[in-house]
Amino acid sequence: MQKIMAGAIFLVASLTAAQAEDLRVGVDLTYPPYNYFDESNQPAGFDVELMKLIGKKSGGNVSFLDTRFENLILGVSGGQFDVIASTLYVTPARAQQIDYVPYMKTxxxxxxxxxxxxxxxxxxxxxxxxxxxxxxxxxxxxxxxxxxxxxxxxxxxxxxxxxxxxxxxxxxxxxxxxxxxxxxxxxxxxxxxxxxxxxxxxxxxxPVIVGFGVKKGNEQLATFLRETLAGLEGDADYEALFSKYGVAKSTEAEFKDAIAQ
Structure with missing residues (x-):
């Protein structure tokens, strides 16, 4: 009975962790239509909308830090923010510096x-x-x-x-x-x-695969993002977002090819 209770507690804790994550997002807001400031001087664009959707569906809070593109990997590695969501192309060299969670191709x-x-x-x-x-x-x-x-x-x-x-x-x-x-x-x-x-x-x-970038070794966050994206498959808001911006989803095979695995 104790083993059953312990397993139940572990399962609840795991589900809670997967359902809510407060995220600080590094993004270069000079890159429309993917990332930019709108007329109200608020972050907007595909990546911004996708991160807001992840926050909405998971119950977490999302904040954005405008960061020039060349400084994004340095910023996430140094803990200035938790995740890069800035149309970051997947390359083998970058995969040596950060962990990727792929979500798009362009x-x-x-x-x-x-x-x-x-x-x-x-x-x-x-x-x-x-x-x-x-x-x-x-x-x-x-x-x-x-x-x-x-x-x-x-x-x-x-x-x-x-x-x-x-x-x-x-x-x-x-x-x-x-x-x-x-x-x-x-x-x-x-x-x-x-x-x-x-x-x-x-x-x-x-042709390239695009992914979120997290600090090397931050498997908890990478897993949260992968599971949340998987859970969004078929969601009306999620599907409409890809249609709105005319981009396609990436596949696991395409991602492995991009990082030369």
Whole structure:
């Protein structure tokens, strides 16, 4: 009887832990439509809405700390916040620094100033060009690979900016020839700039898996996030969120491929 009671107490405690978690979220709020400040100066976007939904469904409180993208992994590792929810692409190198909980897949596009007369469909066409990206972007190593292969005789001048809007501004001012960025981010920027920023690639480049990031070894939080996401499958609000932003869910197989397992 004592064993049964102990097991029941353990089960209740486990369920309680899985149902409620107060989360401090690190997010770069300069990255619409995924993460940004709305007209009321409140955090908004896909990742923000997803974290709020996790809090709502689990009964926990969620707060957001605006942090530049290049500092997110350092911040979660140092305990400034509990989880990164900022369209963080999954890469083997990052998987050595943090633990991932995958939840989405997306890709990258190329954009130029519509008035500049240039058009690039593929990264190989950027040889000899100045290309702007957000600092620390997962696709920058891919540009470096091109400089060792297809662009070896005429390398890409890869330039990094603190935020994606600053990279877009550089394109619009002629400071760089093109911008590489998440497809949805560039589509959003093009609309806001009334078409003066033009997406010229014809397919999503460098398809990627996106995941939450937690401090290495924080299995309790990683498990909570995995179980909460699994519990949201089929939930109307959860399904509507993916439809609203035009993104897809990732699979376990895709995640393992992304971290080279």
């Amino acid at each position: 890709g990258v596009s190329i954009a130029v100033s519509a008035s500049g007369g240039q058009s690039f469909a593929k990264p190989e066409e950027l040889c000899g060009k100045r290309v702007g990206s957000i600092k620390g972007a997962a696709w920058i190593p891919e540009l470096e690979k091109l400089n060792e292969t297809a662009c070896a005789g005429n390398p890409i001048d890869s330039r990094e900016f603190p935020t994606s809007p600053e990279a877009t501004q550089a394109v619009m001012s002629g400071g760089v020839d093109a911008q590489l960025e998440n497809s949805a981010v560039l589509a959003d920027a093009s609309v806001k700039l009334n078409g003066r920023l033009k997406v010229t690639s014809t397919e999503q480049l460098y």
